[in-house]
Amino acid sequence: MTRTHSPRHIAALGALFTLSGAAALIYQVLWVRELGLLFGSTAQAAALTIAIFFTGIALGGWLFGRVSGRLARPLRAFGWVEAGVAATALGHFLVADAYFTLYPALYAMIGGIPVLETALKAGVAGTILLPSAILMGGTLPLMGQHVIRAQDSLGRMGSALYALNTAGGAMGALAAGFFLPIWLGFSGAYLLAVGFDLVVGLSALFLARRALPVVAQNCQPRVAIPARLWIIAFASGFATLAVEVIWTRAFAQVLQNSVYTYALVLTVFLLALSLGAGLANGLNRTALRPDAVLTGLLLAAAAVVAATPHLFHHLTGGLGYLGGRADFAGYVWEVGRVAVLTMLIPGTILGAVLPYLLRLMEGGAPGAVLGRLIAVNTTGAIFGALAGGFVLLPMVGAWKGLWLMGAVYAVLVLALWQPSDGWGARIARFAGLAGVVVLLAGQPGLQAARLNTAEELLAFREGASAHVAVVAREESKFIRVNNFYTLGGSGALVPERNQTMIPLLTHPSPREIFFLGLGTGISAGAGLFANPDRVTVCELLPDVIDFARDWFGPYVNGLFDDPRVTIHPEDGRQCLARSRATYDMIIADLFTPWRAGVGNVYTAEHYRLAASRLNAGGAYVQWMPLYQVSRREFEIVANTMVQAFPEVTIWRGDLYPERSIVALVGRKTPAPLDPATLAAQWRAMTGSDEPDDVLSARALKFYAGNAASGLFADAPVNTDDLPLIEYLAPRTHRAVIAGRANWLTGPERDRFYTDLLDALPPGSDPHLALLTPAQRNLARAGAVYAEWRGLRTRNDLRAGALWQDFLALTPSHARDPDSPAGQVAIGGMAFGEGAD
Structure with missing residues (x-):
């Protein structure tokens, strides 16, 4: 016994x-x-x-x-x-x-x-x-x-x-x-x-x-297990992981894509596999014929996987963004609900196949059977994960990929055929297989990209890393990733060029320029206006590089044809880490802070790495979208940069009334700003023939302040080990959507600009030491002008008084003489203020 x-x-x-x-x-x-x-x-x-x-x-x-x-x-x-x-x-x-x-x-x-x-x-x-x-x-x-x-x-x-x-x-x-x-x-x-x-x-x-020690009968020689069971174990591992990869990509089209949403989708998938093992455990306790049960599981797996695209489209309203106006808790609940409804039943059935195979493998040493089963199934999973990401998605797309994996489960029914099968078993098996084949063959087309009103899809690719599209709206076109993340477009030509040209104003001779991120290529192309010796660009998504080359050639200043330019389809941080090359200017593009992985470019370790790749007098430029960060996140990033750079100054990227961007410019060696350099670089990049004082005055309106003010000193530091931005930004994103927090836009932005200048007034700012008092006032004039535009847009009666403040701070040569209002003269080839 x-x-x-x-x-x-x-x-x-x-x-x-x-x-x-x-x-x-x-x-x-x-x-x-x-x-x-x-x-x-x-x-x-x-x-x-x-x-x-x-x-x-x-x-x-x-x-x-x-x-x-x-x-x-x-x-x-x-x-x-x-x-x-x-x-x-x-x-x-x-x-x-x-x-x-x-x-x-x-x-x-x-x-x-x-x-x-x-x-x-x-x-x-x-x-x-x-x-x-x-x-x-x-x-x-x-x-x-x-x-x-x-x-x-x-x-x-x-x-x-x-x-x-x-x-x-x-x-x-x-x-x-x-x-x-x-x-x-x-x-x-x-x-x-x-x-x-x-x-x-x-x-x-x-x-x-x-x-209790293992009894002798548990140590008997290995019992031969039919090859068809190992084929099913391998193929189920292949198909299950391929399906998981494709499901994850499908959810990337409708989610925030933060660390939280990825974790939630993975958790639901693993929970489904666990419930599948529980289902197998229950089936193992029944008197049903094992081959009949396994046939039913495989056919059910085929059917539910093939039905997933339609179910997902229905639950997301045709790839609509999930969550509505919910706060973070409500958003997580909604994502979890859709993930459960999409994956739990199919995942449970998929998860039952492997452990149920154990019922048909009884008779040998348990450890040997379990070990071999894990080895075979996991080997299949390796190939399935690779095939899902690098073969199925690029070649046939997510929806057809799921239908193909449903077909794999259906075809596995054939592996259960045995000569000893009775006619009843054969007819039932082939009838079920035929029904699933009909279901798979009759799948109608489903959209893979969501378009808004008046948009036209120009190009689309389901790549190994993301869904990437080129979309046209009216006279402009732009690149969109995973349905909801816009990387820039031709309609934002001036502000995208400003992301390069404004920081280049501060360097007397930028010969080597590195761009962390490509997007449309407009910003990187603007670097060629400075006539550098070398431009290096690293872009995470290879498909973005292809689409920028194919669709944005007229806007990128010859970027893709210039022999001085090298573009790497790699992560920007890795590009800096793997090479000892150094640069005069490293410019980090605008990134969506709450997306998983993006927080890596806001850490102290990354900034120290970047500082080690700068030439003498060089600068690292971190652009921040004020319409995607709260003041808390901005202060964390600013204080983190201060840990790597003794000098961090802040520059406006525009004078918009609302949705603004700013640059944090870090240098290893503090140096006063030279107004002659501003004028010379403006002239070199735009071809302007206006006097130096006019050009430097225009540039100085973009200066926002100095992090040496201590305004950010109490903020925590974002590190690789404690990734605050990666975990806080997604929560802030949902809090803003729910109306419980604010981005740095409108009055919040204006208050921030004022606080920054009050903490370290231009007259005491060491970075402005070479400027005259009138020139120093231009930093505050830029802040006043941006606030005035916001008040005017909102029809606020205080706009009139604020305009008078702007005129008092702005010398006559820095105004447009042809304008009856005497408004600021920003104009020029690339330094535009943008439309209201």
Whole structure:
């Protein structure tokens, strides 16, 4: 008679295995983020990280599955393996720091050779990930070998273990995405996961002292398992991960795309897989024929995956932005609701296939079967994740990709065919298959891009990284990413050029210019007005580069044809990190602060890296969209820049009445602003023949203030380890939409400009030391003019008095003599004030 474990023992092991799953997903989330800092936040880098992590899991399942059957006390081995995960995970800190230091030198040896670059990244990621991942892969076969005591309980107990571990993974993903990094920092969250594994390992070792040893019948030779079951295990892993990749992309079209929304979608998917394992556990307890149940699961999977595009379109109102006017809590609830309705039932069915296979594999050593199953399924998952992101999305798109994966599940029914099948089983199987094929073949077309009224789609591509479109509206065209993020357009020619030309006014001879972000290419193209020796541009999305080249040629000043220009389809931070090249000006484009990964360019580590890449007298320019940040986020970024640059000045990018942008300009060596340089650079870039005092006066109206005022000194610092912007900005975004907070627009912006100048008046500003009193007044005149335009737009009666203040601050030569109102003369080739 087989001796079984006590219920208390089983419950304790279940809790430990759930905690182990939570730790594994915390590691995975943090590893993807950490290697994104090293390799860049690209789809290729993320895919490489996931592929290597899954490779480790597959290797661990295969290796430990082979040896588990020879162990008398596999629970003790499980405890040591968990302790080993904790130990090897700690080594991440040493290895990662070493690679961050060595990576530029290693890249210098092989840079420019894509195969060698990929090999280098794989070597780095493998060193960091594989030791821990291999050990993680061994946990299920070792635990299964200990827990499963009867030959006919593999299906029931194995699916239960799989459900608990995956449920723990869902909790870990949720914690790592929503709470731990902002509570503990990434290092603290990582150490917490290490602590979880250590607790699991030590507890297992303690329980193993009194646990029942494995009985002899559990150590019998491996029973031959039909090849068709391994084919289904591989193909289900392939299709499930491909579907998950495509679902994630579909949600990117309707979400804020912050760390929170990504974590929520991942959590719901893992929860569905856990419920699927629970469903398999229930089915394993029935007397139904296993091949009939598996046939039903595969056909149901095919049907629900194929139906997902229509369901998603219905739930999102045709790819409409989710959340309405809800605050952050309401927004998370709405995203969770749609994610559950879209993925929970399909994901549960997909998640039932793998653990139900255990019912048909009973008879051999549990650990060996579980280990091999994990190895085969995870190998399929590696190829599925890569195929979903780099084959299906670019070649057929999201919706057809889902229908193809539905077809994969339907075709797998054929793998269950056996010569011994009766006619009833054959007819039922092929009738179900035919019905699913008809369903797949009859799918109507669905839109992949959402257009607003009076918009025309000029070009569209579902790339490996994002959906990218070129859209026309009236006389202008612009690039849009994932339906709701506009990267700029021809209608904003003047302000986009200003993003380059205003900072270039402050440098006497900008020979080497680096652009962090391309967008339409208008801003980078404006850099050629300064006649530099070299322009380097790094753009995260390759499709954006293609569309900018194809559709914005007339607006980019020959950017794509100039031999001085080099454009890299890479993450901008990685471009700076991997090369020792230095620059006179590094200009960071406008970025949406709440998007996942964007916070990496607002950290102290990034600013220190950028400072190390500046030539003497060089400057780093961080553009900030005041219509997308609150004062809190702006002050965090400003104080963070101050940690890397002894001098940080602030410049307006426009004199709009409302939606303004400003530049934080950081220099390693403080130096007073030279009015002669302003005039010379304005003349060089625009061809103006006006006097120096006129040109310098025009430029000085864009000067907003100096961070040396101490206005931002109490703000916290944004770091890679404590990513405040990445976690605070999404909440602010929803608070503004709900009417509970404000961006730095309108009166908020005007108050900010005033506070900045009052904290360090122009007369005391060391950056303005070379200016005359009249010239210093122009900084305040620019702020007054911007506020006047806002009041005039809002029909505020105070506008008249404010205009008189502006005239008092502005010398006559800085006014337009042809205007009866004597308004400011901003004009010129690129320095326009913009329309109201």
